[in-house]
Amino acid sequence: MNTENRMSSAQQCRYAVQVCQVVCSPTPELHIKNHMPGWNIVWSSLNINDPNFFIVAENVAEKIYVLAIRGSVMPVPFGKWAFLGDWVLEDLNDALAYWPYTSDGKPALISAGGYVGFTNLLLTKGTGGDTLLDFLKKKNKDLSKDFVITGYSLGGNLAKVYGSYYLHLNDADAPNKRYTYLYTFAAPSSGNTAFNDDLNKKFIGKQNHLQNTNDAVPYYPVAKGLAATAMLYAPDGPDAAVIVIPNTDPAVTIQQFYLGLSKGFERFDYQQPDPRSIMKFTNPIVAPTDSTFDNWKNQVIEQHKLDVYANEVLHPKTEHATAQAATV
Secondary structure (H helix, E strand, C coil): CCCCCCCCCHHHHHHHHHHHHHCCCHHHHHHHHHHCCCCCEEEEEHHHHHHHHEEEEEECCCCEEEEEEEECCCCCCCCCCCHHHHHHHHCCCCEEEEECCCCCHHHHCHHHHHHHHHHHHHHHEEEHHCCHHHHHHHCCCCCCEEEEEEEEEEHHHHHHHHHHCCCCCCCCCCCCCHHEEEEEEEECCEEHHHHHHHHHHHCCCEEEEEEEEECCCCCCCCCCCCHHHHHCCCCCCCCCCEEECCCCCCECCCCCCCCHHHHHHHHHCCEEECHHEEEECCCCCCCCCCHHHHHHHHHHHHHHHHHHHHHHHHHCCCCCCCCCHHHH
């Protein structure tokens, strides 16, 4: 993926997931000090209680700096029968907003919730009173350094959105676009086909998106992905086809619910980036595996944890080819 051979894609990915662990920590400064020697947080949005808290971390010796965006935490406990559906509708927001930062004139759209998060990335004043872009303008004139944009879960959603914006800037504001890379972990879709087509053109050979095939979140809210969620986790784990959602009358199974949700989302045309940029692995089903609603819900939570992705990157069990090596 890294066309310049400055730092390997594998190493960039390792740093990306580690900085995601930092930004998701309740004590980011302590975490980076204890777990990432040589790294420092050089800018942050300051409010560490913000679900989408974001930071820039740098390793001067390695000549790399990383923008990492925290992912929202899935609501626990899930009080409503449509717990994951509500999470999509409230956090992602199924409405679509116009995305103007494209070059081909096609009607690119992103989730309205994603646009709210993007606005936060643009306007928040952090360290030194600088906005994120103010700070990046001070950093990005040094073309010897790699710049990685990353995020976990909904933070990965926003990483794709901010990456699209950043590579749309003029060369004066972002002279380092050639050395800018995108990595996401467990990220749901950010927008429609036109948005993703534009993103793919901007990040040719410079984007990787890691997805656990047993994680429901990266399937969201793509219609085919929601249909795939309906098939989780049979035959080795809780079977969505036979689990009835509590307090539904008439009775509705998890599978029926997600197939219906899939049908409803077809009109939005949500898509994921170029399949060649997506690196998939399968995390084992965790116990308990009986087909109960609570066990299925627990499986969703366990499969989505950042540690699952960090373990795959830092201690790989899956042989990953460079996702876009064939295109560069």
